[in-house]
Amino acid sequence: MKLDPSFIWTAFVKLLSAIPVTLEITFVSVLCGLVIGSITALARIYRIPVLAQLSSGYVTFIRGTPMLTHLLLIYFSLPMLVDGLSSQFGLGWSSARIPMIAFALVSFSITAGAYMSEVVRSGLLAVDRGQMEAALSVGMSTPQALRRIVFPQAFAASLPNLSNSLIGMLHGSTLAFTVSVVDLNAKAQIVASTNWKFFEAYVAAALIFWGLTLLIERATSFIERKINVYNRGGVA
Template sequence: MKIDPSFIWTAFVSLLSAIPTTLMITAVSVAAGFMIGLIVALIRMHRIPVLSQIASAYVTFIRGTPMLTHLLLIYFGLPLIIDALSAQFHWGFRSASIPMITFAFISFSITAGAYMSEVIRSGLLAVDRGQMEAAQALGMTSWQALRRIVFPQALAVSLPNLSNSVIGMLHGSTLAFTVSVVDINAKAQIVASTNWKFFEAYLAAAVIFWGLTLFIERITALLEKRINLYNRGGVA
C-alpha cells in the first residue's frame, strides 16, 4: 500500500467544514447531559421515593448498554411514538419533519446524563456533609447552601472526570453518521470514497480529533489551575 501524503492534507482541509457539526453535537449533549445528570444525582442522593428507583434504573440501563444502541432505539422508536400521538390527537406534525441531528442530540444527551450523574454524585458525596449543616445553621436554605457552598467544591472535585466525559462524548459523536449526520467521521468517509484513500482520510480525521481533545484538556488544566488558586486563597 502506498500512502499519499498530499491527500492527507486535502482530506484535512475538507474535514474542517464538519468540525462545527461535531462540536455542536458534543456541546448540546454535554450541556443537556449535565442538567440531566445533576437532577438524577440529587434524586438518588435524597432517596426520593419512586423517583430514586427510576433514576437508578435509568443509570443502570444506560451504562449497561452501548451508546449506538441508544441512538438506534431513539432513531427508530421516537418516530413511532410521535406519529402514533399525532394520529391519535390529529396533529399536523409528523416525525419525517424532524432533522436527523435531533435524534443524535436526544440520544447522546440521555447517554451523557447517565454517566455524568455518577460523576456529579461522587463529587457531591466528596464534600463534607457538615458544610451543608453549617450553611443551614447560618440561615441559608438548602438550595442556597448547595449553590454557594456545595456545588463549587463538588465541581472542583469532579472537573477531571467531567473533562473525561466531554472527551468521551466528542469521540462518541462519531456514531452520528449512522443516522445520516455528516460529522467529521462521516465526512472522512465521503472524502475517501472519491478515490478509495480511506487510510489518509481517517488519518486526517484522527489528527483533528486529537487536536480537539488536546484543546479540551488544555481548557480543563486552566480551570483546575484557577480553582486551585482560589482554594489556596489567592487572587485570580
C-alpha cells in the first residue's frame, strides 16, 4: 500500500460538507445536557425528595454504561414508545418518520446530562456559601440569587471542565454512524469506499477534528481571559 498525499486533500474537501452535522450533534447535545445536568445537580445539592434519589441513580447509571449502549437503547426503544403511544391514543404517529439524527440527539443529550451534572455540581459547590447567604440577606429570592450570583461564578469555575465535555462530545459524535447518521467519521468511510484509501480519508477526518478541537480550546481561553479581567475589576 502506498500513501497518496493528494487524496488526503481530496478527502478533506469532501469531508467539509459533513461538518455541520457533527457540530449540530455536538452543540445540541451539550446544550440539552447542560440543562439536564443543571436540574439534576440542583436536585442533588438541595436534596429535593425523590428528585435527588432519581438524579443520583440517573447519573450513576449513565456514567457506568457506555455511550454506544445508550444510543442503541434509544434507537430500539424510542420507536416502540412512539408507536405504542400513537396506537394507545390514536395520534397517527409513526416511528418511521423519525429522522435518524433524532436518535443521536436524544441519546447524546441524555449522556451529556449525566456528565454535565457533575460539572455543574462541582462548579456550584466551588462558590462560597456566603455568596448565597449575602444575596438572600439583601432580599433576593433563591432563584434570583442562583441566576445573578451563584451561576455566573459557578460557570467561571466550571469552564475548563465544560470545555473538556464539549470536546469529548465532539469526538463521541462519531458513534452516530451506528444509526446511519452521516457525520465526519461516516463521511470519511464513504469517501474512502470508492478507492479503498481509508488511511488517507481518516487522516483528513483527524485533521478536521483536530482543527475543531483547537477552535474550542481557543474560544475557551478567550472566555477565560475575559472572565479574569472582569474578576480583577477591569473592563471586558
